Amino acid sequence: MENSIYDPEYVKGLFDRMSDSYERMNYLTSFGFSIRWRTQFLKSFKKPEDKVSIIDLLTGMGETWQATKNRFPNSDLIALDFSSEMLKYAMHKNRTKFNNQITLVQQDILRNDLPSNHFDFVTCAFGLKTFNDEQLNFLAKETNRILKVGGQFSFIEISKPTNRLLKALYGFYLGQVIPVLGKLLLGDPEEYRMLWKYTDKFENAKRAQGIFENTGLKTEFISYFYGCASGFYGSKGS
Numbered sequence: 001m002e003n004s005i006y007d008p009e010y011v012k013g014l015f016d017r018m019s020d021s022y023e024r025m026n027y028l029t030s031f032g033f034s035i036r037w038r039t040q041f042l043k044s045f046k047k048p049e050d051k052v053s054i055i056d057l058l059t060g061m062g063e064t065w066q067a068t069k070n071r072f073p074n075s076d077l078i079a080l081d082f083s084s085e086m087l088k089y090a091m092h093k094n095r096t097k098f099n100n101q102i103t104l105v106q107q108d109i110l111r112n113d114l115p116s117n118h119f120d121f122v123t124c125a126f127g128l129k130t131f132n133d134e135q136l137n138f139l140a141k142e143t144n145r146i147l148k149v150g151g152q153f154s155f156i157e158i159s160k161p162t163n164r165l166l167k168a169l170y171g172f173y174l175g176q177v178i179p180v181l182g183k184l185l186l187g188d189p190e191e192y193r194m195l196w197k198y199t200d201k202f203e204n205a206k207r208a209q210g211i212f213e214n215t216g217l218k219t220e221f222i223s224y225f226y227g228c229a230s231g232f233y234g235s236k237g238s
């Protein structure tokens with residue numbers, strides 16, 4: 001059933017199985033752009049004067065932490081994910097590179113018990129595609145709930161570029177080449193074929209942006225490198 005690919009248990013299993021190779025593959029699937037995009041998607045946040053409380057949703061193994069700490073050295077960073085295997089790598093990174101200063105939370109964001117009106121910033125990189133519209137709607141409401149009034153958020157996701165030639169090339173690369181690389185690195189290309197399936201259905205962040213707007217958040221759409229990634233950012237009004 002189509003909707004079963006959005007079943008949280010299925011998604012969790014997928015990332016548990018991909019955890020050994022995810023970081024390398026993430027770099028490859030974005031042609032190495034993911035590092036730059038992680039820095040870029042944080043630029044929408046206004047530089048705070050005081051210490052800020054940040055939550056990185058769908059944190060994976062903490063791929064965005066370095067960019068976040070570079071931009072906001074004076075911050076409390078909380079990182080949430082539900083995959084125990086991704087979090088094992090995140091814990092290792094926390095210990096070896098961040099002096100255990102990051103608070104890890106293992107929870108499903110769709111069934112979380114995070115406090116309301118609490119965070120100054122919500123960040124989320126490359127996690128939107130495995131949510132269907134109903135789940136995106138819930139995610140939007142939760143973002144609204146956990147942010148302080150005036151708090152800001154930024155989401156980014158791999159997307160299908162608008163340019164036809166680039167779209168065909170990128171589709172071939174993600175749909176055909178990456179699964180082969182996945183097989184070489186992993187022995188099983190299916191997980192990486194699934195990532196393309198999600199991207200194919202996701203298209204770009206426009207629909208998710210609309211869903212966020214409908215919950216009362218003010219948002220701006222942003223495209224990265226000819227639409228190979230896209231996202232939106234904004235703030236919670238009073």
Ligand SMILES: C[S@@+](CC[C@H](N)C(=O)[O-])C[C@H]1O[C@@H](n2cnc3c(N)ncnc32)[C@H](O)[C@@H]1O
Nearest residue numbers: 015058059060063081082083086108109125126
């Ligand atoms: C594509 S990875 C992105 C990881 C990281 N943010 C990055 O920038 O590369 C998506 C992550 O979202 C997590 N995830 C997906 N659905 C989730 C949910 N409902 N609750 C918590 N984590 C979830 C997965 O376990 C996975 O680690």
